[in-house]
Amino acid sequence: MFLIDSITNTIRPLKKQTFTELKFKERAHLQEWIASNPESLGENLLIIQKEFSKFSDTNERLDLLALDKEGNLVVIENKLDDSGRDVTWQALKYAAYCSTLTKDQIEEIFQSYLKTKGIDRVASEILEEFLEEKSYAEITLNRQNKQRIIFIAANFRKEVTSTVLWLMNYNIQLQCFKAVPYELDGQHFLTLDQIIPTKDAKDYVISMAKKTQEEVSTSEETKSRHKIRLSFWADLLKEIKGKSNLFQASNPTKDHWLVAGGLNIQGLSYQLIVTMTGASVLLSFARPIAKENKELFDTLLQWKIEIEHSFGAALEWERADGIKSSKLSFTEKGPNYFNQEEWPYIISFLIKNVNKLEKSVSPYLIPLKESLNLVKDTFLEE
Secondary structure, three states: EEEEEOOOEEEOOOOOOOOOOOOOHHHHOOOHHHHHOOHHHHHEEEEEEEEOOOOOOOOOOEEEEOOOOOOOEEEEEEEEEEOOOOOHHHHHHHHHHOOOOOOOHHHHHHHHHHHHHOOOOOOOHHHHHOOOOHHHOOOOOOOOOOOEEEEOOOOOOOHHHHHHHHHHHOOOOOEEEEEEEEEEEEEEEEEEEEEEEEHHHHHOOHHHHHHHHHHHHHHHHHHHHOOOOOOHHHHHHHHOOOOOOOOOOOOOOOOEEEEEOOOOOOOOOEEEEOOOOOEEEEEOOOOOHHHHHHHHHHHHHOOHHHHHHHHHOOOOOEEEOOOOEEEEEEEEEEOOOOOEEEEHHHHHHHHHHHHHHHHHHHHHHHHHHHHHOHHHHHHHOO
């Protein structure tokens, strides 16, 4: 590696060093560098735990545990100047242990990690944002046989690289990154290069037949889910006609939520939500500016007793200070819209309770509009 000197139009070599020579440690340094900047591994990863050792019947400890954008667990094993002979076996054991982790366990592991980092956030909300899903119930984590392994070391022994290449033939997802430190004039530099599989050859190294099969399977699963939702919302929209002023202009959607206006306030909407674990009606505060959402929410919260009395049940008031939006909701856990036999009950629940929510909130719309002191013409939905 060379440093370009644009003034003299020359290059200066950076001195290749070892981590040992520079007195860098595996856990205190290399592990922390990766944990604080996982994007250095060439993709968007979410670190959910360090030094994880909560495996059943063993005290073994993996270096870093992460999630990728597909919700798959990624075991990251760091070594310094030498990978050692047994790193592949060690990581395979960790991946096997992790394969049994449930969604609830992963959420708990991540919540514990956030606590140790002093981050006052709800794990499920961060997972929603990272995986770009609107409902945590819709997220799938740690799919069967989808665990991944990443090795990081300055040098990899031949027995390690040979084993990695052989395992990849069996669709085990492994990557090797070569980490090399450099020094120049007292400054330290680090390169992280993926050597297995090389980026250019990655698609060819991974079994194309398996990859295609997975894509087809995922596509068919998605199509099936979308068809079910379209059919469900079509049935609901037929049933709601004449029973509510809401959703009259709505069309069936492939999403697990259905949005209606009805408040004449930009960014506020009534919504119906269905998941595999329940159904909800909610009032969403989703204006572009977070402060305005919180102000509207706080204004409505003044009438919490009156609104819940009118509704006939306690509601869930979620100000959600860590994110832009807020919401007021009522949920029944249990009904699964994937079971078509439950559709009449779910549809009846949603229509009945969205009407109740609208009736309970409507007396407070005028003070709600006035709370932001905005000009009426700009406050109304275009």
